[in-house]
Amino acid sequence: MTNFSNFQPKKVLFIATRQIGDVLVTTPLISKARELWPNAQFDFLGYKGKLDMLKGNPDITEIIETSDRPGFAEYLLLFNRLFQRYDLAFVTQPSDRAYLYGLIAAFRRVGVLGGHPQGKDNKTEKQNAWKKFICMHTVNVDYFAQHVITEKLRLLESFYKNPSELFSKPIHVTPPIGEPLTPAITNQLKQPYVVIHPGPLTAYKRWPLTHWQYLITDLIKRGFQVVLSASPAKQDLELNQDILSLLTNEIREKVLDTAGSLSIPQAGSLLRGAALYIGVDTSITHLAAACNTPTITLFGATPPTNFGPWPNGFIGKQPYQLRARSQTVGKVTILQGPGECVPCRKAGCLDRADSNSECLDLLEPAQVVEAVEMILQR
The missing domain is CATH 3.40.50.2000 (Glycogen Phosphorylase B;)
Known part of the structure; x- marks a missing residue:
């Protein structure tokens, strides 16, 4: 060279x-x-x-x-x-x-x-x-x-x-500057809150609806408000509505759906105030890590060694292992489902954008709840 x-x-x-x-x-x-x-x-x-x-x-x-x-x-x-x-x-x-x-x-x-x-x-x-x-x-x-x-x-x-x-020195991801949230959102926010972003760009990175239902119910029973996030894309808005439809009225009343109403800088402001962020392999997950918010991310086909959210301030070339059911570096926890094929880097099990990923289907919500408990203990 x-x-x-x-x-x-x-x-x-x-x-x-x-x-x-x-x-x-x-x-x-x-x-x-x-x-x-x-x-x-x-x-x-x-x-x-x-x-x-x-x-x-x-x-x-x-x-x-x-x-x-x-x-x-x-x-x-x-x-x-x-x-x-x-x-x-x-x-x-x-x-x-x-x-x-x-x-x-x-x-x-x-x-x-x-x-x-x-x-x-x-x-x-x-x-x-x-x-x-x-x-x-x-x-x-x-x-x-x-x-x-x-x-x-x-x-x-x-x-x-x-x-x-x-x-040889700490490596940081620079998030965008924040923008104020609208009064319609701030008037409904209650501390402490957890931001959940369930919608990825492609279907093969999705986690099952019933798993989100279980997780949201658990978080609210622990005393958190849950804030749902999503892009303005039709598929993401529909995904959030599908999740909400599975919740009981009592639980649903304590969920704030901000789907499609936040700019990226506003999403950054929301994340900076959150006690915790949970999401799939998508850009908002990387933003959460960049905002130094405790982050849990669910990985399927994508190798975390290639595109896991960077733990801000990490020193070195590689924060992650290729395969581990749970690994935490800094404020980022990556969870992967079972299977020797994980991660395959294909577009799901059928290798196409609309495929499911069995590794995510088999990633139990109890595993995510366990990660939440560990973060709360820290």
């Missing part, structure tokens, strides 16, 4: 053209880059509607939004806005489009290279060849052994005289 420790860019572009959670996990990279280049201008390019995780980020000067499927006119405007305006681009996703944006925008690039989860093949190597050619330094994805935050931070390796320094 060539060393570029004397390189001092004046303008840097970070590119993350994926989901909300993918934007949040770039923030440790941005913070470490700021330590290296305190006087550089940092800009960020991502998809419209996916960049609220950066609200108020002290290191970002300008946020550039683009559609996930831009037309010709938008491409032309973006080209004119970006063309060779930057000294360096960080391409934090392996997509061809992200690399093309980096090629257009900057004189030099570093980037993440993708590949098949079970290993590289000839097709992948050919697809990655041009990306390697245009980059000063690249980092390979490892979906099982390398944490995604480590993956991003390693993009800085060639800019350090001693790359091990990257992981």
Whole structure:
């Protein structure tokens, strides 16, 4: 690996053209880059509607939004806005489009290279060849052994005289600044409360409805108010209603459903005041951990070693084991269901977005309650 420790860019572009959670996990990279280049201008390019995780980020000067499927006119405007305006681009996703944006925008690039989860093949190597050619330094994805935050931070390796320094100090995820909650919510909030976010982006990350019913009932009997969270997506709103329909009237009266009514910064404010957060593998779970809220997350097919919520302040490259029914690091507890196939990194048992995941179906609510008790004892 060539060393570029004397390189001092004046303008840097970070590119993350994926989901909300993918934007949040770039923030440790941005913070470490700021330590290296305190006087550089940092800009960020991502998809419209996916960049609220950066609200108020002290290191970002300008946020550039683009559609996930831009037309010709938008491409032309973006080209004119970006063309060779930057000294360096960080391409934090392996997509061809992200690399093309980096090629257009900057004189030099570093980037993440993708590949098949079970290993590289000839097709992948050919697809990655041009990306390697245009980059000063690249980092390979490892979906099982390398944490995604480590993956991003390693993009800085060639800019350090001693790359091990990257992981020798506490590593933090920077959440967005908070926004005030509406009076309609604050007037109903009661301390202590637990935030539950049951809706993932895809069905194979769902936990069964009756398990949520059991857990919510248990929490309320312990004296907590339960606050349900969800995105404005129709499937998430319906999921929350399905859960509520299973509760008795007495229990349901003590549940506050905020589904679809919170911005990401407002969700951060809600999480900062919570006694506990419980959710599945989704972006709000990463936000909860970033807000230093005690977090319990339910993992199925996804390897926690790759995308487990980062325990804020952790020192090192890997907080988690690949497989453990329960593991706690800092304020984050990860629970996994049974089975030698866990985690498989497939899209559920049928390997498609609408599949179930048996490992989550068999993750009993009693296991989650046990984790809650341990957190309360601490």
